[in-house]
Amino acid sequence: MxxxxxxxxxxxxxxxxxxxxxxxxxxxxxxxxxxxxxxxxxxxxxxxxxxxxxxxxxxxxxxxxxxTGDSERLVSDMREVLADPVFADVAPPLADLRLTASNAPALARAFLALHRSYRQTHERLASLDEALGREDAQIEASPWEEVRDFFHYCDNYIDAVDRAAENFAQQSCGPGHMRETAMAALEGLGVRIELVDIAPMRDYDIETRMLRLSTRATPQTQAFQMLLQLALLQQDKLLEATLDFARFRSDEARAIAKIGLANYFAGAALMPYSTFLEAAQETRHDLELLGARFDASIEQVAHRLSTLQRPGAKGIPFFFARVDQAGTITKRHSATRLQFARFGGACPLWNVHRAFETPGRFLLQLAETPDGVRYINLARDVSKPGGSFGAPVRRYAIALGCEVRHADALVYADTLDVNNANAFEPIGISCRICERKTCHQRSVPPLERRLNIDANRRGVLPYEVK
The missing domain is CATH 1.10.260.40 (lambda repressor-like DNA-binding domains)
Known part of the structure; x- marks a missing residue:
């Protein structure tokens, strides 16, 4: 090769x-x-x-x-945006996209922002009939994509916040004792903590400085929520300085990003960088062992593994995603060359969709993307009970993976035949930009390929991809 x-x-x-x-x-x-x-x-x-x-x-x-970094992500993001039917007749070649991402990254990001604005406007117009006639109807741009892109292009690693969390964790007696440390730190700030049977996981009253946590939440979730509240109270200046640097375009985006940074602090304090990286390497990235050692959930551990991108002390580049039962990606990050679909669902051949069928079990998959890169994929359901009879259950599945060249560092690869090319399943990003001609799960034709339609012949699909 x-x-x-x-x-x-x-x-x-x-x-x-x-x-x-x-x-x-x-x-x-x-x-x-x-x-x-x-x-x-x-x-x-x-x-x-x-x-x-x-x-x-x-x-x-x-x-x-x-x-690695912005260039490959920009190329992937532009390819997906250009898969929008509005660009059906003007699809630039891949070489042009690479040149744009390398030589004019600011222009590429402006193009992505313009398309995002176009899509939001198009979606608002599509639902305008419903909004008309309502006095309280408002048409505002969603800030979610802006915040998601901020973390995406930071490699999901925020150095100042990560190091502040690591410094705070040094007050703890060690991994698994962060709950007590967080509780003591909050009480030191004059915050009273009460466990009550409430539906919200966390409810903080600014006036009384009372933090109420739900007894329905798991101990890991309670500890995480205490650390999150601690970040909002103790690290406010650091969070605000980081937000100033990001320069969000709306107050809503800034507010959402602040919660995201507080979440980041909580995860980084629960699993401090150097200690967690060493433990991950020692256990060969065994999620269950890491969860037990740091008193964290499987989802928290998987997400933290995808953030280990500190310059000079990087961990394995992982991708991480969480999907709901409809296949919608609700969380995503990739430190690998694999990039997720920004619009629409994920590839149906991805093993994360099958995790709902096998609750409580890890599913393993060897997969190859159209660019020839091979991955080890790990998937598991992470359903979240409501805490009482009749309460709704939130059902999700998470995916964690890395390139197969890191197989020796993963305990999950021990039973996989990583040297057998036939063991790798073909997966893609989304059907519109996937160039595979024979995929039996294709939902729409690829935009960059011509079709052959024969009324007298029918295969798995009603057309053949040239």
């Missing part, structure tokens, strides 16, 4: 600018000529092995950052 060339012009320019170096000085330190550096920065030439080594030795750069 041919080695993929590395084009990282935008990252080279960004690094040089951050260091305050001219092209001439930067080229000298890298041991290349000025014209050669100029060609690399404009993606006219790939980054050579010599330059990669010089970046690591001279500047201490984590070279994995050159081949």
């Amino acid at each position: 041919a080695t993929q060339k590395l084009y990282a012009g935008a990252k080279l320019r960004e690094m040089r600018t951050r260091l305050g170096l001219t092209q001439k000085d930067f080229a000298s330190k890298l041991g290349v000529s000025l014209p050669y550096l100029n060609q690399m920065e404009n993606n006219n030439r790939p980054v050579s092995t010599t330059v990669v080594l010089a970046l690591a030795q001279e500047f201490g750069l984590d070279v994995t950052e050159l081949s």
Whole structure:
């Protein structure tokens, strides 16, 4: 298999600018000529092995950052947006998308934001009949996608918040004792804690400084909610500074992001970075062992594993997602090349959909995406009871996975035949951008392929993909 060339012009320019170096000085330190550096920065030439080594030795750069991050995500996001039927007649080639993501990432993000605005407007117009006639009807842009993109392009790792949580965790007696530590910290702030039979998991009264937690919630959830409230009270300046840096366009997006950052702090305090990373490597990423050691739920552990992207101390790049029974992705993050569908459901061949059929069990899958990358996928249901008879049960399934090259570091890979090419199931992102011709679960044709329709012949699909 041919080695993929590395084009990282935008990252080279960004690094040089951050260091305050001219092209001439930067080229000298890298041991290349000025014209050669100029060609690399404009993606006219790939980054050579010599330059990669010089970046690591001279500047201490984590070279994995050159081949991952915004560029691949932008390409994936643009491909999916361009799968919208509105672009059916103007689909740019993949090479153009890569050039845009590498050379003009700000333009790519503006395009994604424009399309998101278009979709929101289109959806609002589609439901306008219902809104007309209501005096309280309001048409506002949803802030959810903006917040989701913020975490997405931060690699789901917020360094300042993560380190603050890790510093706080040092007050604890060790993994599994965070509940007591959080309770003591809240009481030190003058907050009274009461466990009551209430439907909300957490209810904090600002005036009385009373924090009520539901007795219906699990101990892990109660501990998490205490840490979340602690973040809102004790780390408010840090959270607000992070929000200032993000520059959200609406107050609603900022408010949602603040809750997201508080959630991030809670997870990072419950499973502090260095200790958790060491335990993950020691247990070979056994979710159940990690959950028992840190007194955390399976979902909390899986989500935390996907955030271990601290520069200089990175864990395995995982993807993480949570889906509901309709197949809608309610949480998502990927530190891998696999990117999730921003619009519509996930690929039906993905094992996460089968997790609802086998409650309480881990499902394993070897999968290959259309780009030839192979993954180990782990799925399990995480249903959440309402806590009383007749209370609604929230049913979800989570997925966690990584590229198969990390198989030796995963206990779940021990029973899988990772060297057998036939053991890998073909999966995709969404049908509109999946180029597989023979998929038996295809719901709509791929936009980048022509169709052959024969009225006298019918296979699994009423058409053939050329």
